[in-house]
Amino acid sequence: MADQITNTVNSLKEEVIKLRRDFHAYPELGFEEHRTAEKIEEYLDNLGIETRRMAKTGVVGMIEGSQPGPVLLLRADMDALPVEEANDLSYCSSCSGVMHACGHDAHMAMLLGAARVLKNMSNELKGIIKLVFQPNEEIAGALSMIEEGVLHNPDVDAAMGLHIWSPLQTGKFGVCSGAIMGGLEIFKITVHGRGGHTGYPETAVDPLIAAADIIQSAQRIQTREISLLKPTVIMFGQISGGTKANIIPDSITLEGSVRTLYTDHEEENPMQRLKQLAEKVSVVHGCRCSVEWYRENIPLINDSEMSRMASNVARNMVGSTAVVNDLVCMPSEDFSEFSARVPGVFVFLGTGNKKKESDYPHHNPRFNIDEESLPLGVEMFVRFAKKFFNEWEVEGT
């Protein structure tokens, strides 16, 4: 469907690549995206789009269509990761130990490119676009923006975002309705026993054997207590305690994560079940335990109507065989906080290309993108916005 939009987007390709490389060369960690925010403000200012700061380093801009209509939030995340880049590129990270290893550099560049196109076609738009550049995605920065009112003034009707995705080939999109990315809780279980000599175990209370039993027994929660159709993954990532081979320690600490692909119901609250199980198993071993946890992300749920529109746009762009409709995964994303409050859709944009070595996993020191995917992301933002304004009033709330 090569038309005016495709031509305009393609003419911006070099500019978007340049923006992405610049962000890539100067990565900043969550809530420290100062240079990044200034760069975004400068670009939007040049387009005649007013901006305001939110959540320390977040930037919000608005594009008003010539006709009234709903408010659509388009989101790009800004933060880099504490990873030492192992790529050999002319625009490698200039900041030791910090790297755009998740592709957020590409997200910002694509949304800025889309802002340029959308601003130029504002006389065709029936509504308002809220451009949201969000800090600290890796540790739930979306909530800070929501707490500071990003969904109000004017009230947002729906939200759309995308993530460049190295497991998916360049030229493909992944759009799926329902739960697409996991909810995440982080826990710490401390098992308290009574220390002693390994030659006199009967005089001590061994927290190690209780901890081992907790790890084994926890497996029953996901395989025996919760339907296999409700994906649940309880993983232990760290065990600490003890000082010497012949000493029974006082306590042992187990840390891990619980991921789910569904919104919690009372009877399927795996974190609550894990707490009860750890407490009871500890008692069996004569120990006691304390359990702390916090929720880092809720599951990301795509709205069916928004997904239908995004899928339609993607199929028109790349053909239906290049649109994957079952891309669901367990990593989490804080776009979930937007889509829990307004109808939302989060789209995966393929960037995997073996020849260009852009198929390394996200967060890997060799992570890189195929820049051919950038125009597709820009076009998706633009076409989705256009379709949303044309169809939302009729088929929406």
Ligand SMILES: [Zn+2]
């Ligand atoms: Zn990430």
Ligand SMILES: [Zn+2]
């Ligand atoms: Zn990411």
